[in-house]
Amino acid sequence: MGRLGQLLGGPVGPPEDSGLDRRDFVKACMMAAAAVGLPAAVGQQWAEAAEAGGLKPSVIWLEFQGCTGCTESLLRTSHPGVAKLILDLISLDYNETLMAAAGQQVEGALHEAMEKNAGKYVLVVEGAIPTKDDGIYCQIAGKTAVNVLKEAASKAGAVVAIGSCASWGGIPSAAPNPTGAVGAQDILTDTTVVTIPGCPANPYNFLGTVLQYVALGTLPALDDKGRPMFAYGRTIHEQCPRRAHFDAGRFVRQFGDENHRLGYCLYAMGCKGPETHAPCSVNHFGEVPDAWPIGVGFPCFGCTEKGVGFTKARVEAAVLPPDAHPPIFPDHRKSPGAAWAGAAGLVGGAVIGAGLMASKKLAQGGEEES
8 A cells, every 4th residue: 555545545556446347447547538638548548557557657746835736636636536546556655745754754755766766757846946045945854946856857757847836937936036936947957847837737737648658658749838738739718718709809897897797708807818828718627617717707817828927917918909809829928019909900090091082982983973
């Protein structure tokens, strides 16, 4: 029985010990794959590998400057549920939040797992890493966060940064950033770091990445920021349920107004959906319908994007006439500015004015001919 299994009060072993029969076990694996857009065949392979004893990879989970919100979010998944399924397929050998032990006992478990599974274990990083003042802001067992991270990553088979803090600095890196907080990528510059930003990160984005790595031995296709394309390949704006109101120019002007009650677009209220790459609009939190900011009537904060979440003021967004709105497919990394909106208005006015003059001349010509 693994340490986390003891903590949760159940055995961590083969699927037959998990309380699921084979049919339900395979179904749960396929549902996990489908939840993140992976083919059902991946879930089938995952289940077959588990039954053959080919899984159980060691996972080492480090935590630095963070609120443990990503761990809490992961524990609340139900397709698959962590206690019923995930713990049967991985060996969570180190996690400060979930381990009952402390001190030398957990430090020993950490180094034992690193040595025993060198080159194979999955290293998960949660929380930002402080870099100023010789790392005094975050130390574990007398070591700075930077040194702990570098040591653990040096023998890892894969490195995953979960949450915006670990991905690019998140809340701790907000101005004036007194601790010099950065993401794991800024420390591990020679290592491929898969980033799963979000505050907290949607657990299925993480599970989908680990599922592919465990079942197929590969990482998903990544964008230029290390984010899995299956989850971060599109902006929230592209698949937002309020998109039709955006295109029609129907906007909420004040929280609680009639337009807000009718579910109109929140862009005028500072929504960052057009420049935020995340699947929140189609993959809600905790399997609860509309459990995401826009779903409950609040603008997207842009938490998955560096330079947007915790950085850009919410009131910076500009509302344009419908015919000047950005199209669906281009990269919405920057909101249209006020100057752009003004230029669009001038051009539009010129075109409309020219059309009116042309129609007037045509009308006059028709009168003269008659």
